[in-house]
Amino acid sequence: xxxxxxxxxxxxxxxxxxxxxxxxxxxxxxxxxxxxxxxxxxxxxxxxxxxxxxxxxxxxxxxxxxxxxxxxxxxxxxxxxxxxxxxxxxxxxxxxxxxxxxxxxxxxxxxxxxxxxxxxxxxxxxxxxxxxxxxxxxxxxxxxxxxxxxxxxxxxxxxxxxxxxxxxxxxxxxxxxxxxxxxxxxxxxxxxxxxxxxxxxxxxxxxxxxxxxxxxxxxxxxxxxxxxxxxxxxxxxxxxxxxxxxxxxxxxxxxxxxxxxxxxxxxxxxxxxxxxxxxxxxxxxxxxxxxxxxxxxxxxxxxxxxxxxxxxxxxxxxxxxxxxxxxxxxxxxxxxxxxxxxxxxxxxxxxxxxxxxxxxxxxxxxxxxxxxxxxxxxxxxxxxxxxxxxxxxxxxxxxxxxxxxxxxxxxxxxxxxxxxxx
Ligand code: SF4
Ligand code: SF4
Numbered sequence: 001x002x003x004x005x006x007x008x009x010x011x012x013x014x015x016x017x018x019x020x021x022x023x024x025x026x027x028x029x030x031x032x033x034x035x036x037x038x039x040x041x042x043x044x045x046x047x048x049x050x051x052x053x054x055x056x057x058x059x060x061x062x063x064x065x066x067x068x069x070x071x072x073x074x075x076x077x078x079x080x081x082x083x084x085x086x087x088x089x090x091x092x093x094x095x096x097x098x099x100x101x102x103x104x105x106x107x108x109x110x111x112x113x114x115x116x117x118x119x120x121x122x123x124x125x126x127x128x129x130x131x132x133x134x135x136x137x138x139x140x141x142x143x144x145x146x147x148x149x150x151x152x153x154x155x156x157x158x159x160x161x162x163x164x165x166x167x168x169x170x171x172x173x174x175x176x177x178x179x180x181x182x183x184x185x186x187x188x189x190x191x192x193x194x195x196x197x198x199x200x201x202x203x204x205x206x207x208x209x210x211x212x213x214x215x216x217x218x219x220x221x222x223x224x225x226x227x228x229x230x231x232x233x234x235x236x237x238x239x240x241x242x243x244x245x246x247x248x249x250x251x252x253x254x255x256x257x258x259x260x261x262x263x264x265x266x267x268x269x270x271x272x273x274x275x276x277x278x279x280x281x282x283x284x285x286x287x288x289x290x291x292x293x294x295x296x297x298x299x300x301x302x303x304x305x306x307x308x309x310x311x312x313x314x315x316x317x318x319x320x321x322x323x324x325x326x327x328x329x330x331x332x333x334x335x336x337x338x339x340x341x342x343x344x345x346x347x348x349x350x351x352x353x354x355x356x357x358x359x360x361x362x363x364x365x366x367x368x369x370x371x372x373x374x375x376x377x378x379x380x381x382x383x384x385x386x387x388x389x390x391x392x393x394x395x396x397x398x399x400x401x402x403x404x405x406x407x408x409x410x411x412x413x414x415x416x417x418x419x420x421x422x
Contacts (some may be wrong), residue, residue, distance in 0.1 A: 001114070004184060007283045008307040010095070010103025010334070014114050016127050021282045025203035026181045026241050028263065029275040029295050029302040031319055031357065033343070035174040036268045037063050037145070044265035045178075049240065054232030055178070056137045060239040061262040063176045067327065068144035069179075072137035075225040076306065080330070081131055083308075086116035087166040091308060097232040097335045101297070104305065105333045112310025113186055113223055128190045128221035138228070148172040155322045166340075167321040168393050176270065178262060179226040180240035180305065180313030181205050183282060188236065190221030202275055203314065204241040212236055224283040246275070246363075256396055268360035274365070282312075286340050289366045291356050291394075292316075299338045299350045301334035318343055352392040355405050359394070364404045366395040375408055 001014035036194030037245060045061035049066070062071045068077060072158040083091055111119070117129040120219055148170045159170040175312055181198075185205045188196040195211035196218060198204070207218070207227070214234040216228040242260035244250055250258050258264070264269040273291040277285040289291045295302040302316035319328045319336055328336045346354065372389035379385060393404040 005102070005282055006112075006184065006310060007102055007162055008105065008108075008312050009112070010105065012099075012105035013112050013184075013310055015184050017181070017281055020198075020200075021183070021278045021280065022198065022203035023278060024201065024275040024276050025183070025284075025314055026246065026273070026312075027276050027292055027296075027316065028178075028271060029292055029316045029318065030174060030176050030301075031270045031318040031354075032173055032175065033318060034268045034270040035063065035176055038063070038176040038267045038404065039063055040265040040267050041141075041176060041262035041271070042141075044261040045239075048261045050237075050328075050346050054058070054230045054239070055073060058230065059141045060226070060228075060230050060237075061176070061178045062141050063174050065144065065145050065147060065332075066175045067149060069142065069370065070148050072133040072140040073140065073141075073143060073227050074137070075133070075223075076331075078131055079129075079309065083111060083113070083329045084133065086119045086129065088145065093308075093334045095401065097300070097338055099222040104297070104300070104365055105335045107302075108308055108333075112308065113221070114184070114310055121347050125310055126190070126217075126220070128186045130186065130190070130220040130223065132216060132220045133225060138393065146172065163322070166345075167329065168235060171323050173320040175272055175303075175317075176262075177224065177226070178207065178260075178315065179241070180224060180311065181239075181241060181313040182314060183312035186221040186223060186309075186311050187218035187227045190217040191215075192217055199243075202241075202243075202246055203278075204246065205238070206243075207237055207238055211236075218228050220418075221241055223306065224313070231284045251363075258361050259363055263358075264361040272357050272364070274363055280299055281365050287366075291353055291364055292366050294349075294353055294367075299346075299353070300335060301350065303335045303339055303348075307333045308333060309387075320344055345383060345385060348388055348390060351387070351407055352390045355392055355407060356394055359405050360402050362394075364394040364397075364402065365397050367394045368395070372402050372406065402407070 002018045003012045004019045006013045006017045006251045013227050050058040091110035093106050094109050113129040115389050195208045212235040227236050229236050245258040246257045248257050259273045263273045277287045279285045301318050370391040375389050377386045389408040391406050394402040396402050
Protein backbone atom coordinates (compact mmCIF):
# COMPACT_ATOMS: atom_id res chain seq x y z
CA UNK A 1 0.00 0.00 0.00
CA UNK A 2 1.25 3.50 -0.88
CA UNK A 3 0.25 6.72 0.89
CA UNK A 4 -1.80 9.04 -1.34
CA UNK A 5 -3.53 12.32 -0.56
CA UNK A 6 -7.31 12.16 -0.75
CA UNK A 7 -8.45 15.81 -0.71
CA UNK A 8 -12.11 14.84 -0.27
CA UNK A 9 -11.16 13.18 3.04
CA UNK A 10 -8.68 15.90 4.02
CA UNK A 11 -5.92 13.38 4.72
CA UNK A 12 -3.47 10.81 3.46
CA UNK A 13 -4.82 7.33 2.90
CA UNK A 14 -3.45 3.96 1.89
CA UNK A 15 -3.90 2.83 -1.76
CA UNK A 16 -2.29 -0.17 -3.50
CA UNK A 17 -0.54 1.98 -6.14
CA UNK A 18 1.61 5.12 -6.03
CA UNK A 19 -0.23 8.33 -6.98
CA UNK A 20 -0.50 9.19 -10.69
CA UNK A 21 -2.84 11.91 -11.81
CA UNK A 22 -4.23 12.72 -15.26
CA UNK A 23 -3.77 16.07 -16.96
CA UNK A 24 -7.53 16.59 -16.98
CA UNK A 25 -10.17 14.57 -15.16
CA UNK A 26 -13.59 13.49 -16.45
CA UNK A 27 -16.04 14.85 -13.85
CA UNK A 28 -19.74 15.71 -13.63
CA UNK A 29 -22.32 17.53 -11.53
CA UNK A 30 -25.88 16.20 -11.17
CA UNK A 31 -28.52 18.49 -9.66
CA UNK A 32 -30.80 16.04 -7.82
CA UNK A 33 -33.40 18.77 -7.29
CA UNK A 34 -34.21 18.70 -10.99
CA UNK A 35 -34.32 14.94 -11.74
CA UNK A 36 -37.74 13.63 -12.78
CA UNK A 37 -36.70 9.96 -13.18
CA UNK A 38 -37.73 9.90 -16.83
CA UNK A 39 -34.86 7.39 -17.38
CA UNK A 40 -33.92 9.00 -20.72
CA UNK A 41 -30.29 8.90 -19.55
CA UNK A 42 -30.57 5.23 -18.65
CA UNK A 43 -31.99 4.33 -22.05
CA UNK A 44 -29.54 6.55 -23.96
CA UNK A 45 -26.69 4.56 -22.40
CA UNK A 46 -28.42 1.21 -22.82
CA UNK A 47 -29.14 1.78 -26.50
CA UNK A 48 -25.56 2.90 -27.13
CA UNK A 49 -23.45 0.43 -25.17
CA UNK A 50 -25.33 -2.45 -23.51
CA UNK A 51 -27.95 -3.69 -25.98
CA UNK A 52 -26.21 -6.96 -26.90
CA UNK A 53 -26.71 -10.55 -25.87
CA UNK A 54 -25.33 -11.14 -22.39
CA UNK A 55 -25.82 -7.51 -21.37
CA UNK A 56 -29.52 -7.76 -20.53
CA UNK A 57 -28.96 -7.10 -16.81
CA UNK A 58 -26.34 -4.43 -17.42
CA UNK A 59 -27.19 -0.76 -16.78
CA UNK A 60 -24.03 1.35 -16.78
CA UNK A 61 -26.22 4.42 -16.19
CA UNK A 62 -29.18 4.04 -13.85
CA UNK A 63 -31.54 6.19 -11.78
CA UNK A 64 -32.74 4.75 -8.45
CA UNK A 65 -35.32 5.98 -5.95
CA UNK A 66 -33.67 6.62 -2.60
CA UNK A 67 -33.69 5.53 0.15
CA UNK A 68 -35.06 2.06 -0.74
CA UNK A 69 -34.11 1.63 -4.38
CA UNK A 70 -30.70 0.56 -5.57
CA UNK A 71 -28.99 -1.13 -8.49
CA UNK A 72 -27.80 -3.65 -7.50
CA UNK A 73 -30.22 -3.86 -4.61
CA UNK A 74 -28.99 -2.25 -1.36
CA UNK A 75 -25.48 -1.65 -2.75
CA UNK A 76 -24.82 1.34 -0.50
CA UNK A 77 -26.39 -0.06 2.68
CA UNK A 78 -24.31 -3.21 2.31
CA UNK A 79 -20.95 -1.46 1.98
CA UNK A 80 -21.83 1.03 4.75
CA UNK A 81 -22.63 -1.92 7.01
CA UNK A 82 -19.34 -3.65 6.13
CA UNK A 83 -17.41 -0.49 7.01
CA UNK A 84 -19.31 -0.09 10.26
CA UNK A 85 -18.57 -3.70 11.21
CA UNK A 86 -14.88 -3.14 10.48
CA UNK A 87 -14.75 0.09 12.50
CA UNK A 88 -17.72 0.23 14.90
CA UNK A 89 -18.69 3.80 15.76
CA UNK A 90 -15.53 5.17 14.11
CA UNK A 91 -16.81 6.26 10.70
CA UNK A 92 -16.89 9.97 11.56
CA UNK A 93 -15.76 13.32 10.19
CA UNK A 94 -13.90 15.92 12.30
CA UNK A 95 -13.62 19.63 11.71
CA UNK A 96 -15.92 21.56 9.46
CA UNK A 97 -16.07 22.60 5.82
CA UNK A 98 -13.72 25.50 5.09
CA UNK A 99 -11.52 27.03 2.42
CA UNK A 100 -8.56 24.65 2.60
CA UNK A 101 -8.35 23.04 -0.89
CA UNK A 102 -6.53 20.08 0.71
CA UNK A 103 -9.46 19.45 3.10
CA UNK A 104 -12.56 21.37 2.00
CA UNK A 105 -15.00 19.14 3.93
CA UNK A 106 -12.95 18.69 7.10
CA UNK A 107 -11.15 15.43 7.91
CA UNK A 108 -12.58 11.92 7.69
CA UNK A 109 -11.37 9.97 10.72
CA UNK A 110 -12.91 6.64 9.75
CA UNK A 111 -11.65 3.80 7.58
CA UNK A 112 -11.87 3.74 3.79
CA UNK A 113 -12.50 0.52 1.84
CA UNK A 114 -8.71 0.31 1.23
CA UNK A 115 -7.93 0.61 4.95
CA UNK A 116 -10.80 -1.36 6.48
CA UNK A 117 -9.85 -4.45 4.45
CA UNK A 118 -6.80 -4.83 6.71
CA UNK A 119 -9.18 -5.43 9.63
CA UNK A 120 -10.73 -8.52 8.09
CA UNK A 121 -10.07 -11.82 9.92
CA UNK A 122 -7.72 -12.85 7.08
CA UNK A 123 -5.90 -9.66 6.06
CA UNK A 124 -4.13 -9.87 2.71
CA UNK A 125 -6.81 -12.01 1.05
CA UNK A 126 -8.29 -8.92 -0.69
CA UNK A 127 -6.94 -5.49 -1.51
CA UNK A 128 -10.30 -3.74 -1.04
CA UNK A 129 -13.25 -4.22 1.31
CA UNK A 130 -16.28 -5.18 -0.76
CA UNK A 131 -18.78 -7.88 -1.65
CA UNK A 132 -20.08 -9.65 -4.73
CA UNK A 133 -23.80 -9.03 -5.24
CA UNK A 134 -25.95 -12.12 -5.77
CA UNK A 135 -27.31 -12.61 -9.32
CA UNK A 136 -30.88 -11.67 -8.34
CA UNK A 137 -29.72 -8.32 -6.94
CA UNK A 138 -28.96 -7.17 -10.51
CA UNK A 139 -32.40 -8.19 -11.82
CA UNK A 140 -34.59 -5.19 -10.90
CA UNK A 141 -32.76 -1.95 -11.69
CA UNK A 142 -35.70 0.26 -10.70
CA UNK A 143 -36.94 -1.62 -7.63
CA UNK A 144 -38.88 0.50 -5.08
CA UNK A 145 -39.48 3.22 -7.65
CA UNK A 146 -41.28 6.22 -6.09
CA UNK A 147 -41.58 4.56 -2.67
CA UNK A 148 -41.34 7.23 0.02
CA UNK A 149 -40.19 7.05 3.61
CA UNK A 150 -43.27 7.45 5.79
CA UNK A 151 -43.51 9.57 8.89
CA UNK A 152 -41.77 8.04 11.89
CA UNK A 153 -43.65 4.93 12.94
CA UNK A 154 -46.16 5.25 10.08
CA UNK A 155 -46.46 3.00 7.03
CA UNK A 156 -44.87 4.10 3.75
CA UNK A 157 -47.69 6.29 2.51
CA UNK A 158 -47.84 9.84 1.24
CA UNK A 159 -48.68 12.57 3.74
CA UNK A 160 -52.36 13.53 3.38
CA UNK A 161 -51.71 17.03 4.75
CA UNK A 162 -49.08 17.80 2.14
CA UNK A 163 -45.47 18.73 2.75
CA UNK A 164 -43.38 21.87 2.87
CA UNK A 165 -39.72 22.83 2.94
CA UNK A 166 -37.20 22.63 4.49
CA UNK A 167 -37.62 18.91 5.31
CA UNK A 168 -40.54 16.83 4.09
CA UNK A 169 -42.10 14.37 6.53
CA UNK A 170 -42.54 11.88 3.71
CA UNK A 171 -39.73 11.85 1.20
CA UNK A 172 -37.81 10.11 -1.52
CA UNK A 173 -35.50 11.32 -4.26
CA UNK A 174 -33.99 10.14 -7.51
CA UNK A 175 -30.30 9.34 -7.54
CA UNK A 176 -28.87 9.19 -11.06
CA UNK A 177 -25.62 7.22 -11.21
CA UNK A 178 -22.81 6.32 -13.58
CA UNK A 179 -19.23 5.20 -12.91
CA UNK A 180 -17.43 8.00 -11.06
CA UNK A 181 -14.14 7.48 -12.91
CA UNK A 182 -12.59 7.72 -9.47
CA UNK A 183 -9.16 9.20 -8.79
CA UNK A 184 -8.35 6.11 -6.70
CA UNK A 185 -10.45 3.47 -8.45
CA UNK A 186 -11.26 0.45 -6.31
CA UNK A 187 -11.90 -1.61 -9.44
CA UNK A 188 -8.37 -0.91 -10.68
CA UNK A 189 -6.84 -1.52 -7.26
CA UNK A 190 -8.44 -4.96 -6.99
CA UNK A 191 -7.76 -6.32 -10.48
CA UNK A 192 -5.15 -9.11 -10.24
CA UNK A 193 -4.60 -9.02 -14.03
CA UNK A 194 -3.78 -5.31 -14.26
CA UNK A 195 -6.54 -5.13 -16.86
CA UNK A 196 -8.01 -1.85 -15.60
CA UNK A 197 -6.33 1.46 -16.36
CA UNK A 198 -6.94 5.17 -15.91
CA UNK A 199 -6.18 7.28 -18.96
CA UNK A 200 -3.55 10.00 -18.38
CA UNK A 201 -5.25 12.48 -20.71
CA UNK A 202 -8.76 12.51 -19.16
CA UNK A 203 -8.82 10.16 -16.14
CA UNK A 204 -11.39 7.84 -17.74
CA UNK A 205 -11.21 4.35 -16.20
CA UNK A 206 -11.41 1.46 -18.69
CA UNK A 207 -11.24 -2.34 -18.61
CA UNK A 208 -9.02 -3.89 -21.27
CA UNK A 209 -11.27 -6.65 -22.59
CA UNK A 210 -8.27 -8.58 -23.95
CA UNK A 211 -6.65 -8.71 -20.51
CA UNK A 212 -9.76 -9.34 -18.39
CA UNK A 213 -10.35 -12.97 -17.34
CA UNK A 214 -13.61 -12.32 -15.49
CA UNK A 215 -12.36 -12.92 -11.95
CA UNK A 216 -14.91 -10.28 -10.83
CA UNK A 217 -12.52 -8.74 -8.30
CA UNK A 218 -13.51 -5.32 -9.69
CA UNK A 219 -17.21 -6.11 -9.24
CA UNK A 220 -16.53 -7.06 -5.64
CA UNK A 221 -14.33 -4.01 -4.97
CA UNK A 222 -16.23 -1.14 -6.60
CA UNK A 223 -18.26 0.34 -3.72
CA UNK A 224 -20.65 1.92 -6.25
CA UNK A 225 -21.06 -1.42 -8.04
CA UNK A 226 -20.39 0.08 -11.45
CA UNK A 227 -18.28 -2.75 -12.81
CA UNK A 228 -20.55 -5.55 -13.98
CA UNK A 229 -19.87 -9.14 -15.07
CA UNK A 230 -21.00 -10.40 -18.48
CA UNK A 231 -21.59 -14.15 -18.51
CA UNK A 232 -21.37 -14.88 -22.24
CA UNK A 233 -17.98 -13.20 -22.70
CA UNK A 234 -16.71 -14.06 -19.20
CA UNK A 235 -15.37 -10.57 -18.74
CA UNK A 236 -16.37 -7.55 -16.67
CA UNK A 237 -17.55 -4.35 -18.33
CA UNK A 238 -18.18 -0.83 -17.16
CA UNK A 239 -19.06 2.69 -18.27
CA UNK A 240 -16.54 3.92 -20.83
CA UNK A 241 -17.51 7.60 -20.39
CA UNK A 242 -18.52 7.61 -24.09
CA UNK A 243 -14.80 8.23 -24.77
CA UNK A 244 -15.17 8.70 -28.54
CA UNK A 245 -17.42 11.69 -27.79
CA UNK A 246 -15.00 13.08 -25.17
CA UNK A 247 -12.20 12.79 -27.73
CA UNK A 248 -14.24 14.70 -30.34
CA UNK A 249 -14.47 11.64 -32.61
CA UNK A 250 -18.26 11.50 -32.73
CA UNK A 251 -19.38 12.26 -36.31
CA UNK A 252 -21.50 15.15 -35.02
CA UNK A 253 -18.74 16.77 -32.96
CA UNK A 254 -16.62 18.56 -35.60
CA UNK A 255 -13.59 17.50 -33.58
CA UNK A 256 -14.82 19.17 -30.37
CA UNK A 257 -15.28 17.26 -27.09
CA UNK A 258 -18.93 16.29 -26.60
CA UNK A 259 -20.60 15.30 -23.34
CA UNK A 260 -21.62 11.65 -22.87
CA UNK A 261 -24.88 10.20 -24.20
CA UNK A 262 -26.54 10.11 -20.75
CA UNK A 263 -25.75 13.80 -20.22
CA UNK A 264 -26.94 14.81 -23.68
CA UNK A 265 -30.26 12.96 -23.25
CA UNK A 266 -31.16 14.53 -19.90
CA UNK A 267 -34.69 15.92 -20.10
CA UNK A 268 -34.59 17.39 -16.59
CA UNK A 269 -31.41 19.37 -17.41
CA UNK A 270 -29.81 18.07 -14.24
CA UNK A 271 -26.47 17.05 -15.75
CA UNK A 272 -23.29 18.86 -16.64
CA UNK A 273 -20.07 17.07 -17.47
CA UNK A 274 -16.59 18.43 -18.00
CA UNK A 275 -12.86 17.85 -18.07
CA UNK A 276 -11.30 19.59 -15.09
CA UNK A 277 -7.65 20.62 -14.89
CA UNK A 278 -5.60 18.67 -12.36
CA UNK A 279 -2.63 19.80 -10.26
CA UNK A 280 0.39 17.57 -9.84
CA UNK A 281 -0.70 16.78 -6.27
CA UNK A 282 -4.07 15.39 -7.39
CA UNK A 283 -6.19 18.38 -6.34
CA UNK A 284 -8.13 20.38 -8.92
CA UNK A 285 -6.00 23.16 -10.39
CA UNK A 286 -7.58 26.55 -9.90
CA UNK A 287 -9.76 27.29 -12.92
CA UNK A 288 -12.18 29.86 -11.52
CA UNK A 289 -14.45 30.14 -14.55
CA UNK A 290 -14.74 26.46 -15.35
CA UNK A 291 -18.37 25.71 -14.37
CA UNK A 292 -17.53 22.45 -12.57
CA UNK A 293 -14.69 24.09 -10.64
CA UNK A 294 -17.05 26.88 -9.69
CA UNK A 295 -19.87 24.57 -8.52
CA UNK A 296 -17.57 22.24 -6.52
CA UNK A 297 -14.86 24.56 -5.17
CA UNK A 298 -16.24 28.11 -5.20
CA UNK A 299 -20.02 27.90 -4.70
CA UNK A 300 -19.59 24.51 -2.97
CA UNK A 301 -23.11 23.43 -3.90
CA UNK A 302 -22.03 20.13 -5.49
CA UNK A 303 -20.67 17.34 -3.27
CA UNK A 304 -19.06 13.92 -3.91
CA UNK A 305 -21.14 10.74 -3.53
CA UNK A 306 -20.09 8.77 -0.43
CA UNK A 307 -16.60 10.33 -0.22
CA UNK A 308 -15.91 8.22 2.89
CA UNK A 309 -15.47 5.11 0.71
CA UNK A 310 -12.11 6.64 -0.25
CA UNK A 311 -12.06 6.27 -4.05
CA UNK A 312 -12.26 10.07 -4.57
CA UNK A 313 -15.24 9.81 -6.94
CA UNK A 314 -15.50 12.43 -9.69
CA UNK A 315 -19.30 12.56 -9.65
CA UNK A 316 -20.73 15.50 -7.66
CA UNK A 317 -24.32 16.12 -6.63
CA UNK A 318 -26.36 19.16 -5.65
CA UNK A 319 -28.29 17.56 -2.76
CA UNK A 320 -32.11 17.53 -2.69
CA UNK A 321 -33.59 20.28 -0.55
CA UNK A 322 -36.43 18.30 1.06
CA UNK A 323 -34.55 15.32 2.48
CA UNK A 324 -33.49 15.00 6.17
CA UNK A 325 -29.99 16.38 6.59
CA UNK A 326 -28.62 13.38 8.52
CA UNK A 327 -29.38 11.11 5.55
CA UNK A 328 -27.73 13.56 3.16
CA UNK A 329 -24.76 13.94 5.48
CA UNK A 330 -24.19 10.19 5.33
CA UNK A 331 -24.39 10.24 1.53
CA UNK A 332 -22.49 13.44 0.68
CA UNK A 333 -20.41 14.30 3.75
CA UNK A 334 -20.24 17.37 5.95
CA UNK A 335 -20.69 20.01 3.23
CA UNK A 336 -24.43 19.35 3.00
CA UNK A 337 -25.84 22.17 5.17
CA UNK A 338 -23.70 24.76 3.37
CA UNK A 339 -24.66 23.41 -0.06
CA UNK A 340 -28.39 23.40 0.74
CA UNK A 341 -28.25 26.93 2.11
CA UNK A 342 -26.38 28.18 -0.95
CA UNK A 343 -28.68 26.44 -3.43
CA UNK A 344 -31.85 27.66 -1.71
CA UNK A 345 -30.66 31.29 -1.94
CA UNK A 346 -28.25 31.40 -4.88
CA UNK A 347 -26.21 34.53 -5.45
CA UNK A 348 -26.09 36.25 -8.81
CA UNK A 349 -23.27 34.15 -10.20
CA UNK A 350 -24.68 30.80 -9.08
CA UNK A 351 -28.09 31.58 -10.54
CA UNK A 352 -26.43 32.36 -13.87
CA UNK A 353 -24.17 29.27 -13.84
CA UNK A 354 -27.20 27.04 -13.17
CA UNK A 355 -28.52 28.18 -16.58
CA UNK A 356 -25.56 26.50 -18.32
CA UNK A 357 -26.95 23.00 -17.77
CA UNK A 358 -27.93 21.31 -21.03
CA UNK A 359 -28.04 24.24 -23.43
CA UNK A 360 -25.51 22.36 -25.57
CA UNK A 361 -23.94 18.91 -25.89
CA UNK A 362 -20.47 20.41 -26.15
CA UNK A 363 -18.23 20.34 -23.09
CA UNK A 364 -17.95 23.79 -21.53
CA UNK A 365 -14.40 24.75 -20.52
CA UNK A 366 -15.07 28.34 -19.38
CA UNK A 367 -17.93 30.72 -18.78
CA UNK A 368 -18.25 34.48 -18.59
CA UNK A 369 -20.94 36.65 -17.01
CA UNK A 370 -22.40 39.85 -18.37
CA UNK A 371 -24.52 41.74 -15.88
CA UNK A 372 -28.08 42.57 -16.90
CA UNK A 373 -30.95 44.64 -15.48
CA UNK A 374 -32.77 43.93 -12.23
CA UNK A 375 -35.88 41.82 -12.81
CA UNK A 376 -37.54 41.78 -9.39
CA UNK A 377 -37.02 41.67 -5.62
CA UNK A 378 -38.53 39.15 -3.24
CA UNK A 379 -37.72 37.33 0.00
CA UNK A 380 -36.60 33.74 0.51
CA UNK A 381 -36.89 32.29 4.04
CA UNK A 382 -37.09 35.85 5.38
CA UNK A 383 -33.99 37.08 3.50
CA UNK A 384 -34.16 39.70 0.73
CA UNK A 385 -33.48 38.23 -2.70
CA UNK A 386 -32.98 40.07 -6.00
CA UNK A 387 -33.07 38.51 -9.45
CA UNK A 388 -31.10 40.06 -12.33
CA UNK A 389 -31.36 39.14 -15.97
CA UNK A 390 -27.66 38.37 -16.37
CA UNK A 391 -26.22 36.70 -19.47
CA UNK A 392 -23.89 33.74 -19.17
CA UNK A 393 -21.63 32.81 -22.09
CA UNK A 394 -20.16 29.32 -22.54
CA UNK A 395 -16.81 28.70 -24.28
CA UNK A 396 -15.36 25.47 -25.67
CA UNK A 397 -11.90 23.91 -25.50
CA UNK A 398 -10.49 26.17 -28.20
CA UNK A 399 -11.98 29.34 -26.71
CA UNK A 400 -14.83 29.59 -29.19
CA UNK A 401 -18.25 30.67 -27.94
CA UNK A 402 -20.65 27.71 -27.75
CA UNK A 403 -23.78 29.60 -26.69
CA UNK A 404 -25.05 32.41 -24.52
CA UNK A 405 -28.17 32.33 -22.39
CA UNK A 406 -29.98 34.50 -19.84
CA UNK A 407 -31.35 34.03 -16.34
CA UNK A 408 -34.80 35.06 -17.52
CA UNK A 409 -35.88 32.43 -20.00
CA UNK A 410 -37.68 33.91 -23.01
CA UNK A 411 -41.39 33.08 -23.21
CA UNK A 412 -42.52 31.60 -26.51
CA UNK A 413 -46.25 31.47 -27.29
CA UNK A 414 -47.39 29.07 -29.97
CA UNK A 415 -49.24 31.00 -32.72
CA UNK A 416 -52.99 30.20 -32.94
CA UNK A 417 -52.65 28.48 -36.35
CA UNK A 418 -50.25 25.97 -34.78
CA UNK A 419 -52.12 25.46 -31.51
CA UNK A 420 -52.03 21.71 -31.97
CA UNK A 421 -48.87 20.78 -33.79
CA UNK A 422 -49.32 17.01 -33.54
S1 SF4 B 1 -17.07 3.99 -9.67
FE1 SF4 B 1 -16.37 1.86 -9.40
S2 SF4 B 1 -16.05 1.12 -11.51
FE2 SF4 B 1 -16.06 3.38 -11.58
S3 SF4 B 1 -13.88 3.98 -11.38
FE3 SF4 B 1 -14.83 4.06 -9.32
S4 SF4 B 1 -14.34 2.07 -8.46
FE4 SF4 B 1 -14.04 1.85 -10.69
S1 SF4 C 1 -32.59 12.01 -18.09
FE1 SF4 C 1 -32.09 13.53 -16.48
S2 SF4 C 1 -34.10 13.96 -15.54
FE2 SF4 C 1 -34.37 12.05 -16.68
S3 SF4 C 1 -33.89 10.44 -15.17
FE3 SF4 C 1 -31.95 10.88 -16.22
S4 SF4 C 1 -30.93 12.39 -14.89
FE4 SF4 C 1 -33.11 12.36 -14.29
